[in-house]
Amino acid sequence: MALFFQTSQQGFQTLLWKCRLFWPVSRCQQLFAVSFSIPNREKVSYFSFMTSSNTALPVGSKRTDVFPTKKRSEVNSEEKHGWDEETKEISEGKCHFSSSVGAPKKHQGLSRHKFTNVQPPEKPLEAEEWNRLRESFPSPEIFEEVMFNSMVRCNSPIDVAKSLLTHVAKSNGDVPYNLLVKYLVLCVQQRQTSEICDVYDIMKIRFKILESGAYNVLIRGLSNSEQWRMALTLLEEVKKIMTPSRTNYESCIKAASRHQEMNLAFELYHEMLAKDLIPTLDVLQAFFDFSRGMKGAELQKELFGILLYLRENQIYPHKTFMRSIKLWFESIPGGNWRGHLTNIKDSGQCPVCNHQLEDSDLTEEEYNNLRERIIRDVIHGTDTFRKTSPQEFEAFQTFVENRLPFDIVIDGLNVSHIKPRKMHCENLFDAVNCLAKDNARLLVLGRKHMLINSSNWKREIMKEMQNKADFFFAENISEDDAFLLYATLQSGKHCKFVTRDFLRDHKACLSNSLTRHLFRKWQRGHQIVFSPSVKGKHIKFLPAFRYDCVVQTTGDTWHIPYKDTFEEKDSYRVPRKWLCIQQK
Amino acid sequence: MQSANMLLKKFVRSSVLPFAAQHGMKKDLFPVSRTLSLSLCLKQDNSCSPSEKLDLDAWKKVMKSGLQEVSETVSEHKELSTLAAAREMLEMWRLAGRSVPENISEEQLQAFMECPSKSAKKKYLRYLNLKELYKKNDRRKMDEKRERRLETQEQASKTDETRRNSFICLWASCMDRAYSWRVAQSMIFGQPLVFDMSYEKDMSVREVTNTVRQIVLSESWNRRSVDPFHIHFCNFKDDSLYHKEFVKHYRAAWGKLLITATDQCYTEVFPKDKLIYLTADSPKVMKTFDHDKIYIIGSMVDKSIKTGVSLARAKRLGLETAALPLEKYLLWNAGAKNLTLDQMMRILLTLKDTGDWKKALEFVPKRKYCGFVNRPIHELKKSLNLINTLKLGKRQEELQKQFAKNYSKKLMQK
Numbered sequence: 001m002a003l004f005f006q007t008s009q010q011g012f013q014t015l016l017w018k019c020r021l022f023w024p025v026s027r028c029q030q031l032f033a034v035s036f037s038i039p040n041r042e043k044v045s046y047f048s049f050m051t052s053s054n055t056a057l058p059v060g061s062k063r064t065d066v067f068p069t070k071k072r073s074e075v076n077s078e079e080k081h082g083w084d085e086e087t088k089e090i091s092e093g094k095c096h097f098s099s100s101v102g103a104p105k106k107h108q109g110l111s112r113h114k115f116t117n118v119q120p121p122e123k124p125l126e127a128e129e130w131n132r133l134r135e136s137f138p139s140p141e142i143f144e145e146v147m148f149n150s151m152v153r154c155n156s157p158i159d160v161a162k163s164l165l166t167h168v169a170k171s172n173g174d175v176p177y178n179l180l181v182k183y184l185v186l187c188v189q190q191r192q193t194s195e196i197c198d199v200y201d202i203m204k205i206r207f208k209i210l211e212s213g214a215y216n217v218l219i220r221g222l223s224n225s226e227q228w229r230m231a232l233t234l235l236e237e238v239k240k241i242m243t244p245s246r247t248n249y250e251s252c253i254k255a256a257s258r259h260q261e262m263n264l265a266f267e268l269y270h271e272m273l274a275k276d277l278i279p280t281l282d283v284l285q286a287f288f289d290f291s292r293g294m295k296g297a298e299l300q301k302e303l304f305g306i307l308l309y310l311r312e313n314q315i316y317p318h319k320t321f322m323r324s325i326k327l328w329f330e331s332i333p334g335g336n337w338r339g340h341l342t343n344i345k346d347s348g349q350c351p352v353c354n355h356q357l358e359d360s361d362l363t364e365e366e367y368n369n370l371r372e373r374i375i376r377d378v379i380h381g382t383d384t385f386r387k388t389s390p391q392e393f394e395a396f397q398t399f400v401e402n403r404l405p406f407d408i409v410i411d412g413l414n415v416s417h418i419k420p421r422k423m424h425c426e427n428l429f430d431a432v433n434c435l436a437k438d439n440a441r442l443l444v445l446g447r448k449h450m451l452i453n454s455s456n457w458k459r460e461i462m463k464e465m466q467n468k469a470d471f472f473f474a475e476n477i478s479e480d481d482a483f484l485l486y487a488t489l490q491s492g493k494h495c496k497f498v499t500r501d502f503l504r505d506h507k508a509c510l511s512n513s514l515t516r517h518l519f520r521k522w523q524r525g526h527q528i529v530f531s532p533s534v535k536g537k538h539i540k541f542l543p544a545f546r547y548d549c550v551v552q553t554t555g556d557t558w559h560i561p562y563k564d565t566f567e568e569k570d571s572y573r574v575p576r577k578w579l580c581i582q583q584k
Numbered sequence: 585m586q587s588a589n590m591l592l593k594k595f596v597r598s599s600v601l602p603f604a605a606q607h608g609m610k611k612d613l614f615p616v617s618r619t620l621s622l623s624l625c626l627k628q629d630n631s632c633s634p635s636e637k638l639d640l641d642a643w644k645k646v647m648k649s650g651l652q653e654v655s656e657t658v659s660e661h662k663e664l665s666t667l668a669a670a671r672e673m674l675e676m677w678r679l680a681g682r683s684v685p686e687n688i689s690e691e692q693l694q695a696f697m698e699c700p701s702k703s704a705k706k707k708y709l710r711y712l713n714l715k716e717l718y719k720k721n722d723r724r725k726m727d728e729k730r731e732r733r734l735e736t737q738e739q740a741s742k743t744d745e746t747r748r749n750s751f752i753c754l755w756a757s758c759m760d761r762a763y764s765w766r767v768a769q770s771m772i773f774g775q776p777l778v779f780d781m782s783y784e785k786d787m788s789v790r791e792v793t794n795t796v797r798q799i800v801l802s803e804s805w806n807r808r809s810v811d812p813f814h815i816h817f818c819n820f821k822d823d824s825l826y827h828k829e830f831v832k833h834y835r836a837a838w839g840k841l842l843i844t845a846t847d848q849c850y851t852e853v854f855p856k857d858k859l860i861y862l863t864a865d866s867p868k869v870m871k872t873f874d875h876d877k878i879y880i881i882g883s884m885v886d887k888s889i890k891t892g893v894s895l896a897r898a899k900r901l902g903l904e905t906a907a908l909p910l911e912k913y914l915l916w917n918a919g920a921k922n923l924t925l926d927q928m929m930r931i932l933l934t935l936k937d938t939g940d941w942k943k944a945l946e947f948v949p950k951r952k953y954c955g956f957v958n959r960p961i962h963e964l965k966k967s968l969n970l971i972n973t974l975k976l977g978k979r980q981e982e983l984q985k986q987f988a989k990n991y992s993k994k995l996m997q998k
Contacts, residue, residue, distance in 0.1 A: 175643060211676035476867065
């Protein structure tokens with residue numbers, strides 16, 4: 001009997017959701033809900049059940065041992081409503097909380113993930129209809145919240161949301177804050193400016209301060225409307241309580257520049273930089289987009305400033321951003337700028353304007369600074385014993401001092417794995433032979449296990465190699481990379497190093513961003529990598545970059561490297577494509 | 585209400601006048617869109633559509649009217665102290681449904697304010713919230729238990745049967761006494777196990793509390809084992825964070841604990857050649873449990889895995905190191921190979937009692953491995969060779985040639 005009822009109820013429920021034309025059906029459905037789900041829930045409320053672990057509910061509550069398990073499973077099976085199965089957990093879980101105050105919030109986590117199958121109605125409903133829906137819902141406490149979430153997801157008309165709010169207000173005499181925020185999100189989604197303002201007024205009357213979420217939504221909504229100046233006043237309000245997020249600034253800056261208030265936009269931009277917020281590329285692009293064709297030396301200076309910001313932080317714009325830059329340059333009245341897309345030659349010459357790009361050498365001071373930092377942060381770190389030992393490092397230092405200067409430092413173990421089908425020592429031998437032309441002084445770094453005759457390390461070959469290059473063998477548990485960096489830096493500007501490693505972990509050891517940028521610059525200019533495409537027997541190397549790959553200018557030319565896609569490339573990868581801009 | 589609705593109907597039907605019956609403040613910003621939305625409703629042709637009867641902006645009226653008195657009190661905007669402002673902020677977050685604790689003490693609020701970044705703040709609040717929920721739930725369970733106990737007592741008093749038993753119910757204290765005897769014996773004759781307490785400066789406060797909690801667990805496992813270790817806390821400074829946390833956990837029992845705590849280093853207490861430092865970074869793998877050696881466990885929880893910190897300690901002192909043979913016996917799935925201190929303790933205890941790796945490594949969390957490696961080594965080698973030949977494909981003959989050179993010509997002829 002019971003089973004029959006359940007299935008019929010389920011049928012009704014799905015009917016109800018699938019074709020909401022037949023509203024009268026809901027009345028029948030209502031009957032079942034009353035006769036069934038409620039008693040069920042009462043039964044269940046004596047138990048405490050385990051719930052899924054990603055919720056705010058405590059996990060691992062042991063089942064109570066009052067009732068025999070059989071009975072519990074019966075209840076379990078009876079709980080299956082027409083809603084999807086997962087909701088079961090909630091309706092059981094919520095019985096933990098007898099207090100009605102905190103209960104809805106406990107399910108924040110739940111409501112966000114579950115109930116994705118709830119369909120909001122298409123038209124505004126009467127109070128009774130809302131009531132009916134609410135009661136047929138497995139956990140009425142969070143009904144409104146779930147409903148609003150699904151409205152936002154389905155982008156329902158705001159009248160539907162309004163009717164629900166009205167129903168809530170009439171039955172409770174108040175609308176809870178979280179519903180207001182969700183309603184606000186819906187309004188922002190549909191650009192209902194007047195509604196946004198109304199909700200804001202109500203919120204201001206009702207609450208002393210708002211929280212960051214509401215401010216975010218409000219600022220985003222208002223900045224996209226004619227009322228964008230209100231977004232600015234809101235930003236001021238946010239500043240009183242906390243640091244605004246970068247998206248807050250982004251909305252305001254975009255709004256200001258959209259309305260050609262460039263000075264205001266730049267004011268906000270500098271304020272944002274002063275607060276150590278990192279502007280999104282979107283914001284920077286907006287500046288270029290909206291100042292297209294505008295005159296003014298001041299404005300030009302500011303935009304050049306943005307380009308220099310890209311240079312200092314080694315940021316490469318993506319393709320669309322690059323296009324905005326190009327168009328802006330070409331639109332400067334009387335500027336006569338022309339932009340071309342190009343690839344820079346290996347020699348560092350731009351094929352369009354024949355201009356030689358900056359070379360990647362560091363100054364003497366930068367060199368010393370970087371070397372000190374490498375020794376302090378990378379080699380010693382918190383404990384010298386982590387990567388090497390003091391005796392070993394000292395031995396290495398004297399070893400290097402006695403044999404300076406080297407031209408190329410090789411990471412022996414890394415190179416020995418180039419071709420997986422060859423013996424390790426053969427790979428290394430090839431590499432050394434390849435690099436040992438024109439009397440270059442080589443240093444190969446390895447570990448002591450390379451000296452033990454084995455299938456991969458033949459003693460004869462090792463011997464032969466040691467005639468062509470200097471070798472230093474570290475302990476087997478030491479880090480050889482740190483030695484590689486040290487030896488290369490110690491040898492001076494002309495010295496390059498060979499490894500396939502991107503050195504990300506070593507970069508991460510450096511303590512400040514300035515040094516990290518310096519490290520990357522140095523790495524770009526001094527790392528020799530293998531050319532991967534070679535299928536032959538010989539190992540080929542790509543020379544290190546001769547020119548520095550950053551945004552650069554000579555006053556009447558700009559060279560800007562750019563990425564093909566928006567996806568953030570790793571910092572060790574260098575774009576090959578350039579935008580060359582010159583003034584005729 | 586009714587009459588107003590009638591009016592409304594007339595309005596709408598008669599014309600597409602700008603509809604301004606709203607009570608909102610910025611009512612005539614978008615008059616056109618308003619009428620549009622209404623006319624849309626009308627187009628849906630069912631004349632008994634509920635939307636006509638609904639006053640959609642009623643909620644605004646309710647909110648504004650019901651809050652006249654409130655607004656008067658609120659509008660007195662006075663400058664709040666930063667703490668109070670933070671409290672307000674949290675309250676709003678809670679209303680918005682974020683995971684924020686309901687009650688927060690002054691110290692916690694201070695800690696919250698001192699969090700360096702927004703994400704740190706969020707994490708801290710989330711942690712407090714979870715803690716609160718756990719507490720609440722525990723209390724709820726306790727209450728339920730109490731009720732149940734009272735019920736059973738009532739039932740028992742009704743039946744009122746007297747039980748006869750030769751043992752008085754003193755299980756817990758008897759057990760405690762027995763355990764204490766065992767540990768006391770191990771203090772004299774047992775194998776030492778050292779916890780190296782020199783990692784305080786490598787950890788955050790929360791990591792230290794976690795460490796202490798794990799050590800307390802380990803100590804209790806040790807106490808309940810058949811043949812306990814003699815636990816040493818070496819490099820243990822009085823008035824360190826460790827110490828404070830221990831006192832918090834053990835309270836009065838801290839003074840009576842059957843362990844040796846010393847501020848000396850283990851190298852001063854024991855002969856160097858007997859010490860083995862257990863660390864996951866060690867290149868050497870432990871083959872068997874040695875009953876004559878003294879194992880050292882670093883008391884450190886490193887949530888962000890700090891590679892080589894404990895290995896560096898051992899290197900500095902020139903000690904032997906070892907790692908558990910996890911790779912050898914388990915098909916590792918995911919997760920870091922550094923285990924918690926209590927897991928370590930139980931593994932060592934099991935090894936000490938049985939010497940059976942399979943049994944001992946039961947205590948490695950199940951999520952971290954797929955199963956035990958139980959095939960003999962030579963079979964594994966065979967499959968490895970197979971994989972190699974598959975990987976190297978064409979070079980099989982060459983491999984065989986090398987093989988032949990190295991071994992014998994007989995194989996070539998076959």
